Amino acid sequence: MARRQILSLSERESLLALPDDELTLTRMAYFSEHDLALICAHRKPASRFGFAVLLCYLKNVGFAPDKKIPPSDALLKHIASRLNLTGDLWPAYLSGRDTTRREHLTELYRYLGVKAFTGKIQQDCITHLLSMATRTDKGILLAEEMLVWLRQNNVIIPAIDVVERTCAEAMAGGDKIVFQTLNAPLTPAHRDALDRLLESSDNQSSRLTWLLQPPGKINGKNVLQHLDRLSSVESLALPEGIDRTIHQNRLLKLAREGRKMSSRDLTRFSATRRHAILVCVLEEARATLTDEVIELHERMLNSLFSKAKRTQAERLQQTGKLIQSKLRQYIDVGQALSDARDSGDDPWLAIENILPWPEFVASLEETRHLARKNNFDPLHIITEKYSILRKYAPRMLSTLQLVATPAAQPLADALVVIKDMYLKHSRKVPATAPLEFVPESWHRVVITPAGIDRQYYEFCALSELKGALRSGDIWVKGSRRYKNFDDYLIPEKDFDKLTPALPLPVSADYHEYITSRMTLLQSRLEEVNAMAALGELPDVEISDRGVKVSPLDNCVPAQVSPLAELVYSMLPRPKITEILDEVNGWTTFTRHFSHIKNDITRPDTRLLLTTILADGINLGLTKMAEACPGSTKSSLEDIQAWYIRDETYSAALAELVNAQGKRPLAAFWGDGTTSSSDGQNFRTGSTGRYAGQVNPKYGQEPGRQFYTHISDQYSPFYTCIISRVRDSTHVLDGLLYHESDLKIREHYTDTAGFTDHVFALMHLLGFAFCPRIRDLHDKKLFIKGKADQYPALQSLISTTSLNLKEIEIHWREVLRLATSIKQ
Structure with missing residues (x-):
């Protein structure tokens, strides 16, 4: 079998390295x-x-x-x-x-x-490793599993070169099994169709390249093009469930590898490998296209509603002067009528003294027009953009395979009605069409005296579809982001096996858990109630209006600022390129930027660091190549395509965080167990506006938000890009999925990072959560028992007691959710 380098130098050194802690060494020497x-x-x-x-x-x-x-x-x-x-x-x-x-x-x-490691044992070891090799192609994982197997079978571990060679053979065998597994269900027609995707004429790119194009600008035309791509993938009719015949890690790895290759590169592979890679690329593309179509629809609706709000505001501003004049006019008329009643004069003559009767009648009509609801509610003008929605909605509903839970069945039935209307070219909504899904705010425009308004009915249904997809009440077959919620969780059978030893810091036994929590809650309530009654709560005031917390004082004395400026002025000012080189010399973080196909790192790091710098300062590869002698745009593009990925950035960041944490100076700031997170929004400009998304918190301009977790040692150990969602959605991601050695126990956020769901999950996952809570005086505590047990805290305690029965009923599913998130 083929031999290849699967272990980096550091992995080879660490694989057989002994622990260096005193306790372990003492035990070994016994x-x-x-x-x-x-x-x-x-x-x-x-x-x-x-x-x-x-x-x-x-x-x-x-x-x-x-x-x-x-x-x-x-x-x-x-x-x-x-x-x-x-x-x-x-x-x-x-x-x-x-x-x-x-x-x-x-x-x-x-x-x-x-016993010694022999050729026979090597073959047995390879056979054992094949199962893992079909799930992962990480050399270090195979090597670690090999060492475990050798120790379990009382076999002496051979030289590291032999270990690497054995794992390489197992990996090659795993690749062969994966390729054969993906090819097994394919028919000759499937193989011919896959090969035709790679064909291209002189002036046109291949069909595969077209299928993998990003969605582009938000408009109906691009939605239709994306639906065409999705339909093209579906027309290949690949065998149902072929994506589940291999482990998802391998499927995603092969899909990423295939996306990086040109059609010409793929044609150079053997048919078996080529077809396997194309299957992975297409299955991944199907999920991506489905999600992007839904996202385009969501962004289209958001854009239409935003434009409607702006149009309504502009119209209101344009009629502002006229409204003011009408108000003054009717104040004069009202005053004249009041005076006429007091004096007994003719009221009609009093009105005509203000303005002639024909003008008064005309003014009434003008005022009636100004007072129409559609002048104040943007919902009344949303259908002015109905043609945009109508352009792509029929194709979208006929292409996406929607499945609803019972709660969303009326909405699903309404979408079926709309789809049938499109097919039959009906102009009128059937009187039997479902209306249970229509929110109260839409009733006045959807349901009219003449019947159901078709345009508003479609807008309402498609708008509600957006919310149902996010909540999981409706899911889409073939989607990654909007799939059945149960698919995100650990399967029931696997969870049953984990229950005796759950990876959570809470008891799996509900009664044991709730007894301990209620005991703790009662003791803390008694303690705080006693202190509040005596006015001894530090920096906290509790009254009938709720709780008030005194603002924190700046803990840094003002005298420190001049000293800090003096220290900063003494520091050298090196170039950023020199810093990158020097830090890489200390940490060798560039070893994590390995080739996507074989995990081999680049011996020359100069171009790699140049490409990383281009990402970091948002300069772009063209300008960076022009600014750096010895580099070209094509060479930087190759490095970016093959060596730089999200996972390589994450691993390199973890390396830097770990190195910084080992420096004695870091301990002066903290011990690495506390962190905080916050987001920073950056406006997108030029062509980047089309990739940007609108978050109402930051206005109506598109942008990108970088959400960063920072430890108490000032190391940013996790960063993700979000745009349209609340910060709290990603708080747990940074705590659970960072790759550094930090052991975070306590986390702080601002108001955007706080929700009840995050509070609950933080506790279940073993983190202390310390958010800044907006409108704290309006929040209530829910306890077991009566509020009058704690008179000093009555203003904080809800009159509704804890529903412990509901928690008990769902306790198993709560644990299943938390375990799924942690794993």
Whole structure:
């Protein structure tokens, strides 16, 4: 089988490295009475010492040290201390006869019941690793599994080159199994169709390239083009469930690899590998296209409603002066009528003294027009853009396969009615069309005296579809983001196996859990109630209006600022390129930017760092190539395509965070167990406006928001890009899915990071949550029992008691959700 480098230099060094903590070394250097008797049977001190070192290594780590892999100095000292010998005897032992060492190893093999690594054992090991190799192609994971298997089977661990070679053969075998598995259900027609995707004429790109194009600007034309792409993928009629025949890790890896390759690159592969990669690319593209079509629809609706609001505001502003004049006019008329009543004069004459009667009648009509609802409610003018929605909605509803829960069935039935109307070219909504899904705010425009308004009915249904997809009440077959909610969770059978030892810091037994929490809640309520009654709560005031917390004072004295400026002025001002080079020299973080196909890193880091810098300062590859001698746009594009990915950035960031945390200076700021997170919005301009998305919190201009988690040592250990969602949606992501060695226990956010759901999940996952809560005086505590038990806290306690029965009913599903999120 093919041999390839699957381990980096650092992975090779770490794989067989001994632990360096004192407790582990002490345990490794422990010898039983039988061990000591065997050691003391050897006459010379160097021979006894060498024999003891070999025994220690074979018994604890499964291999013997030699000249290429010298033993740990710390371990040698522990062994020497245990045997009352000096720790400098190892070189003397190695300089002795090779025959003596081989005899010692043979004796130890018999004593420990272990055997050497032979060709037969290697084949058995490869067979064992094949299962894992079909799930992952990470060399270090295979190597670690190989060492576990060897130790379980009492086999001596061979040289690292042999380990790597064995894993490489297992990986090649795993690749072959994956390719064959994906090809097995394909028919000759499927294979021909896949090959035709790679064909291209002189002036046109291949069909595969067209299928993988991003959606582009938000308009009906681009939605239709994306629906065409999705229909093209569906027309291939790949076997149902082919994406589930291999592990998702391998499918995603092959899909990413295929996306990076040109059609010409793919044609150079064998048919089996080429077709397998194309299947993965298409299955991943199907999910991506489905999600992007739905996202385009959501953004289209958001855009239409935003434009309607702006149009309504502009119209109101244009009629503002006229409204003001009418108000003044009717104030004059009202005053004249009031005066006429007091004096007994003719009221009609009083009105005509203000303005002639025909003008008064005309003014009434003008005022009636100004007072129409559609002048004040943007919902009344949304149908002016109905043609935009009508352009793509029929295709979208006929292409997407929607499935509804019982709660959303009326909406699903309404969408079926709308789809039938499109097919039959009906102009009128059937009187039997479902209306249960129509919100109260839409009733006045959807349901009219003449019947159901078709345009408003469609707008309402498609608008409600957006919310139902987000809530999970409606899901889409083939989608990744909008799939059945249960598919996100650990399967029931697997969860049953995990229940005895859940990876959560709470008890799986509901009664045990709730008893401990209610006891803690009661004791804390009694404590706080007593302090509040005496006015002893620090910086907190509780009254009938609720709770008020005093603002925090700045803990940094004002005298520090001049000193800080002085220190900053003393620091050197190196170039950013020099900083990157120097930090990479300390941490070798560039080793994490490996090739997507073979995980090999670039020996020359100059172009890699140049490409990373282009990303970091948002300069773009063209301008960066022009600014850096020796680099070209094409070379930087190749590096960006093959070496730079989200996962490589995450691994490199973790390397930097870990290195910074080990510096003694970091401990002055914190111990790395506390963190905070916040978002920063950046406006998008030029062509980037089409990729940007609107978050109402930051106005109506499109942008991108970077949501960053920072530890108390000031290291940004996690960053993600969000746009249209609340910060709280991604608070847990940074705490659970960062790759650094930080052990965060307490997390802080601003008001956007706070929701009840996040509070609950933080507790279930073992984090202390400290958000800034807006309108704290309006929040209520829910307790078991009556509020009058705690008179000083009555203004804070809800009159509604905790519904513990509801928690008990859903406790198992709560744990299943939390476990799924953690894993």
